[in-house]
Amino acid sequence: MTTGQKISVTVNGVNYEREVEPRLSLGDFLRHDLQLGGTHLGCEHGVCGACSILIDGKSVRACLMLAIQADGLEITTIEGLRDPQGGHLHPIQQAFVEEHGLQCGFCTPGFIISTVELLAGNPSPSDEQIKDALGGNLCRCTGYETILRSVRLASARVQAGKAAAHNSA
Amino acid sequence: MKPAPFDYYAPDSVEEAVALLERLEGEDVEAKILAGGQSLMPMLNLRVARPDALIDLRKLDTLKYIRDEGEVIAIGAMTSKSDAEDSGLLKQQQPLFQHASYLIGHRQIRNRGTVGGSFAHADPAAEYGAAAMALGIEMKIVGPDGERVVAAEDFYITFLTADIDSTEILTEVRVPKMAPGTGWSFQEMARRDGDLALAGAAVTLRLEGGNCSEVRVAVFGVNGSPARIAEAEQLLEGSSPADELFRQAGKAAAAAVDEPIADVHGSGDYRRQLISVLVARCLAEAVERAA
Ligand SMILES: Cc1cc2nc3c(=O)[nH]c(=O)nc-3n(C[C@H](O)[C@H](O)[C@H](O)COP(=O)(O)OP(=O)(O)OC[C@H]3O[C@@H](n4cnc5c(N)ncnc54)[C@H](O)[C@@H]3O)c2cc1C
Numbered sequence: 363m364t365t366g367q368k369i370s371v372t373v374n375g376v377n378y379e380r381e382v383e384p385r386l387s388l389g390d391f392l393r394h395d396l397q398l399g400g401t402h403l404g405c406e407h408g409v410c411g412a413c414s415i416l417i418d419g420k421s422v423r424a425c426l427m428l429a430i431q432a433d434g435l436e437i438t439t440i441e442g443l444r445d446p447q448g449g450h451l452h453p454i455q456q457a458f459v460e461e462h463g464l465q466c467g468f469c470t471p472g473f474i475i476s477t478v479e480l481l482a483g484n485p486s487p488s489d490e491q492i493k494d495a496l497g498g499n500l501c502r503c504t505g506y507e508t509i510l511r512s513v514r515l516a517s518a519r520v521q522a523g524k525a526a527a528h529n530s531a
Numbered sequence: 532m533k534p535a536p537f538d539y540y541a542p543d544s545v546e547e548a549v550a551l552l553e554r555l556e557g558e559d560v561e562a563k564i565l566a567g568g569q570s571l572m573p574m575l576n577l578r579v580a581r582p583d584a585l586i587d588l589r590k591l592d593t594l595k596y597i598r599d600e601g602e603v604i605a606i607g608a609m610t611s612k613s614d615a616e617d618s619g620l621l622k623q624q625q626p627l628f629q630h631a632s633y634l635i636g637h638r639q640i641r642n643r644g645t646v647g648g649s650f651a652h653a654d655p656a657a658e659y660g661a662a663a664m665a666l667g668i669e670m671k672i673v674g675p676d677g678e679r680v681v682a683a684e685d686f687y688i689t690f691l692t693a694d695i696d697s698t699e700i701l702t703e704v705r706v707p708k709m710a711p712g713t714g715w716s717f718q719e720m721a722r723r724d725g726d727l728a729l730a731g732a733a734v735t736l737r738l739e740g741g742n743c744s745e746v747r748v749a750v751f752g753v754n755g756s757p758a759r760i761a762e763a764e765q766l767l768e769g770s771s772p773a774d775e776l777f778r779q780a781g782k783a784a785a786a787a788v789d790e791p792i793a794d795v796h797g798s799g800d801y802r803r804q805l806i807s808v809l810v811a812r813c814l815a816e817a818v819e820r821a822a
């Protein structure tokens with residue numbers, strides 16, 4: 363049973379059927395088998411948060427899951443956030459660009475994924491709530507201040523977007 | 532690939548999983564249960580653990596529940612810690628357990644990590660250990676000979692070792708509800724938010740005619756296993772609450788800690804000092820919350 367086992371996963375809306383060795387991590391599977399390099403691997407033992415992805419809308423560490431455990435699950439990675447028609451960046455990605463929420467960008471996919479989960483559950487978080495939700499993501503470059511600003515801007519945009527949709531309805 | 536090779540099984544029922552554990556044990560194959568993987572996967576990636584086989588409980592949806600059973604809230608072992616954190620039932624009727632769930636790691640860890648996995652892993656710095664001692668939580672364990680129920684005091688043996696045999700599975704934790712009017716507090720100190728605690732404490736108590744009663748003081752993170760501290764409880768029991776008394780109880784708790792852990796994160800004396808301060812803070816907050 364150490365040899366390949368068949369799995370079927372949906373990543374960013376696309377279904378993939380692959381054979382995987384049981385010890386293959388989900389992070390390595392996404393990066394090497396599916397060529398989705400946006401999910402970054404830093405520490406590979408759960409500490410840095412760079413590998414965060416969404417499974418059924420919840421953020422999890424891709425380095426702490428086996429690919430085989432993703433059989434039958436729906437995954438969203440950083441590549442899946444861009445809107446598929448117009449190709450525009452997700453509002454959270456756009457806010458990180460505008461507020462300089464990144465320098466080298468290594469940690470950024472993880473921060474953005476964590477922010478997606480945060481704003482889905484709490485569209486207007488306080489600074490304390492932002493820090494709490496992003497506490498599991500490490501950044502060696504920015505000093506975090508611009509990340510905080512990016513999330514504030516994203517939150518304001520999400521709110522404004524909702525208000526606009528409401529008014530036009 | 533980081534982990535060493537292993538055989539992989541994902542049984543469909545608890546019975547099947549137990550039978551598999553028993554068969555592999557008979558064949559001298561070292562098998563490990565995989566639950567949320569938030570402790571085991573780092574150990575596999577670092578090759579600190581190199582089991583021959585993994586038995587993944589991910590298909591056991593029957594072990595995912597938080598149930599009101601009258602006096603007790605029953606939590607299935609495969610329930611995620613974020614489900615415990617978000618549970619309205621726990622927030623209302625067992626806020627100490629709910630808060631302890633929230634204090635564990637980060638949201639990403641709690642989304643995958645299971646309640647049962649934390650109990651089974653028995654890390655001395657696990658918040659649930661102190662909750663188990665302070666609240667009198669019981670563990671339901673299933674093995675080849677059927678089911679047994681273990682009290683918290685008997686469950687924790689030492690570092691990373693709980694009273695679960697290699698052919699057994701922890702299926703449920705049974706958390707007594709908090710009686711209305713009970714005051715509680717949970718405090719810990721970690722180097723960074725979400726890190727494993729260097730030391731921590733949990734307290735529950737009631738006020739009867741202005742005096743403390745039914746005082747429970749538990750500490751964790753300081754040595755091999757979480758423990759209740761009778762010396763501190765006795766100082767409070769029947770006494771009128773006062774800051775000086777809380778400080779004395781804190782000192783008594785610190786003195787009662789055997790062989791505190793000393794490592795790169797803090798000396799034994801530092802951890803003892805933390806216990807002294809955290810127990811006193813817990814007592815003050817619990818008295819404030821008691822009605
Ligand atoms: C960055 C980071 C920070 C963390 N911070 C904290 C923290 O602050 N506090 C804290 O308490 N924990 C912390 N953890 C650990 C986390 O809570 C784990 O989820 C937990 O210790 C194990 O639960 P799991 O479901 O992930 O179990 P796994 O990792 O899958 O298993 C852990 C062990 O328990 C055994 N096991 C699991 N389930 C069962 C069962 N039902 N029956 C019998 N044996 C079983 C496994 O065989 C294994 O030996 C942290 C982890 C990380 C990566």
Ligand code: FES
Nearest residue numbers: 404405406411425
């Ligand atoms: S690579 Fe997964 S948490 Fe660091």
Ligand code: FES
Nearest residue numbers: 465467501502503
């Ligand atoms: S931008 Fe470089 S690590 Fe965060």
